[in-house]
Amino acid sequence: MDSFRDKLIPVTSIVAGMVVLWYVMAVILNAPFQRDLDTRANETPGTVEFIGKTLAQPKPTLPAPHQVAVNFFENTFLRPITSSRSLVYNAWVTLSSTLLGFAFGTALGIIIAVGIVHVATLDRSLMPWIIASQTIPILAVAPMIIVVLAAIGITGLIPKAMISTYLSFFPVTVGMVKGLRSPEIMHLDLMHTYNASPSQTFWKLRVPASVPFLFTSMKVAVAASLVGAIVGELPTGAVAGIGAKLLAGAYYSQSIDIWSALVAGSIVAALLVMVVGIAGRLVDRAMGGRPA
Amino acid sequence: MTGISPAVVAASKLGLTFQTNDGPVQALSNVDLTIGKGEFVSFIGPSGCGKTTLLRVIADLEKPTSGTISVNGMTPEQAREKRAYGYVFQAAALFPWRTIERNVGLPLEIMGLSRAEQAERIKRTLDLVNLSGFEKKYPWQLSGGMQQRASIARALAFDADLLLMDEPFGALDEIVRDHLNEQLLELWGRTNKTICFVTHSIPEAVYLSTRIVVMSPRPGRVSDIIESTLPKERPLDIRETPEFLAIAARVRDGLRAGHSYDD
Numbered sequence: 001m002d003s004f005r006d007k008l009i010p011v012t013s014i015v016a017g018m019v020v021l022w023y024v025m026a027v028i029l030n031a032p033f034q035r036d037l038d039t040r041a042n043e044t045p046g047t048v049e050f051i052g053k054t055l056a057q058p059k060p061t062l063p064a065p066h067q068v069a070v071n072f073f074e075n076t077f078l079r080p081i082t083s084s085r086s087l088v089y090n091a092w093v094t095l096s097s098t099l100l101g102f103a104f105g106t107a108l109g110i111i112i113a114v115g116i117v118h119v120a121t122l123d124r125s126l127m128p129w130i131i132a133s134q135t136i137p138i139l140a141v142a143p144m145i146i147v148v149l150a151a152i153g154i155t156g157l158i159p160k161a162m163i164s165t166y167l168s169f170f171p172v173t174v175g176m177v178k179g180l181r182s183p184e185i186m187h188l189d190l191m192h193t194y195n196a197s198p199s200q201t202f203w204k205l206r207v208p209a210s211v212p213f214l215f216t217s218m219k220v221a222v223a224a225s226l227v228g229a230i231v232g233e234l235p236t237g238a239v240a241g242i243g244a245k246l247l248a249g250a251y252y253s254q255s256i257d258i259w260s261a262l263v264a265g266s267i268v269a270a271l272l273v274m275v276v277g278i279a280g281r282l283v284d285r286a287m288g289g290r291p292a
Numbered sequence: 293m294t295g296i297s298p299a300v301v302a303a304s305k306l307g308l309t310f311q312t313n314d315g316p317v318q319a320l321s322n323v324d325l326t327i328g329k330g331e332f333v334s335f336i337g338p339s340g341c342g343k344t345t346l347l348r349v350i351a352d353l354e355k356p357t358s359g360t361i362s363v364n365g366m367t368p369e370q371a372r373e374k375r376a377y378g379y380v381f382q383a384a385a386l387f388p389w390r391t392i393e394r395n396v397g398l399p400l401e402i403m404g405l406s407r408a409e410q411a412e413r414i415k416r417t418l419d420l421v422n423l424s425g426f427e428k429k430y431p432w433q434l435s436g437g438m439q440q441r442a443s444i445a446r447a448l449a450f451d452a453d454l455l456l457m458d459e460p461f462g463a464l465d466e467i468v469r470d471h472l473n474e475q476l477l478e479l480w481g482r483t484n485k486t487i488c489f490v491t492h493s494i495p496e497a498v499y500l501s502t503r504i505v506v507m508s509p510r511p512g513r514v515s516d517i518i519e520s521t522l523p524k525e526r527p528l529d530i531r532e533t534p535e536f537l538a539i540a541a542r543v544r545d546g547l548r549a550g551h552s553y554d555d
Contacts, residue, residue: 184385189381190385192372209389
């Protein structure tokens with residue numbers, strides 16, 4: 001609880017500072033258009049009235065925080081969650097492919113890591129390719145995956161999940177390679193003195209030792225999965241999902257919609273990372289971890 | 293082997309040279325040593341004298357590059373495969389995710405013993421090191437001395453006749469160390485195991501051993517072997533007796549002779 005209170009003041013001050021800065025930027029960025037409107041309407045508002053107007057445009061260059069908040073609130077709590085405009089509905093669409101992709105990615109990441117740790121050839125041949133795979137911009141790869149998969153008749157959830165998989169297996173692979181190699185020499189020597197088989201060393205030593213590494217990398221992977229799912233919605237012309245909301249907002253210059261979809265995305269990301277973190281802590285506790 | 297009962301450890305002209313980036317390093321050279329059943333042999337010497345390396349060769353954690361060595365009449369590798377020895381490291385090396393009883397049970401699990409057999413042996417060995425009642429604790433909940441006792445229990449759990457101990461009490465404070473030394477002697481007396489014990493400490497070596505192997509560095513070799521004349525029953529205050537001090541003085545002389553301090 002103390003750590004919570006220690007963090008409360010610094011975090012609140014930063015948030016307050018950012019909100020102030022956001023308002024200032026909103027006024028500055030929306031001012032030219034507002035001035036244009038006022039000139040055409042032959043109005044000469046006072047400074048306060050002018051600032052008020054810059055913060056209440058229907059399609060502002062930068063929406064003010066309260067505009068985003070109102071839009072977010074309406075689309076989250078006031079709409080039926082089956083409505084295509086509901087942020088809950090759209091977040092769920094994105095979340096489902098995020099989770100599927102995350103599950104695939106974690107499994108794939110673990111399998112590759114096990115291969116790399118146990119097969120010297122894979123260690124040398126696979127790792128450069130894995131690193132190279134992450135240097136390719138996902139925005140370039142995503143449409144190809146979607147198009148290729150659509151050509152063989154796979155559409156809907158799976159192609160989006162594949163993009164999440166593509167982004168999320170990497171941190172898991174890197175983390176698990178490190179985790180599976182983390183046992184101390186002394187522990188490995190100990191297993192050697194017991195004449196333990198490689199599979200016994202793997203299950204009784206390497207796997208438990210890698211668990212903390214797994215959860216750390218899963219936190220990164222789940223956030224990457226969400227990015228993958230959102231990116232995956234962009235080129236598909238998806239009708240639903242946070243990515244689809246972003247795209248639709250961009251088409252129709254609904255900047256407030258874009259921002260509230262972004263807020264929804266951030267909240268989903270924060271929740272996902274939190275859930276993985278809590279799961280990690282529970283597992284750590286079950287494995288006799290020392291309470292921090 | 294010419295003896296009637298084969299020695300537990302027999303080394304002859306044993307040598308080990310490590311290939312490092314700075315060229316070869318001779319860790320062991322021309323080591324001749326025979327350890328009989330039931331002996332308590334200490335290896336003492338300055339850092340780099342090869343005492344730990346010698347213990348690791350016995351345990352098949354290092355391969356010698358020359359000479360021969362046998363453990364229970366077999367090669368070290370065969371002896372390891374038969375689980376002929378228990379090894380206690382400098383640190384307790386307990387698995388932090390296992391409770392004390394599951395740590396002690398680790399070698400038993402690996403050997404594929406039945407659950408009932410495991411439970412029985414865990415109980416017996418934890419009794420032996422006075423850790424009954426701590427079965428369900430995790431290592432971090434125990435003091436350093438208790439952790440090291442748990443690791444000794446783990447080495448004893450599968451009833452190997454040979455116990456190899458590599459500075460097991462080196463990281464503990466003197467009071468705990470005295471206490472564990474006493475307990476170790478008592479345990480040795482009760483179980484009649486053969487113990488090879490690496491240490492830095494002259495009093496520890498003299499107090500525990502029936503024989504003290506003094507080693508010297510560059511290259512690592514045996515410079516003296518001292519038979520202890522102390523009785524098997526050894527209360528802690530035996531360390532004040534002239535007999536004890538005489539042996540300690542011989543060990544110190546051996547260390548000084550084998551090691552030049554000018555470098």
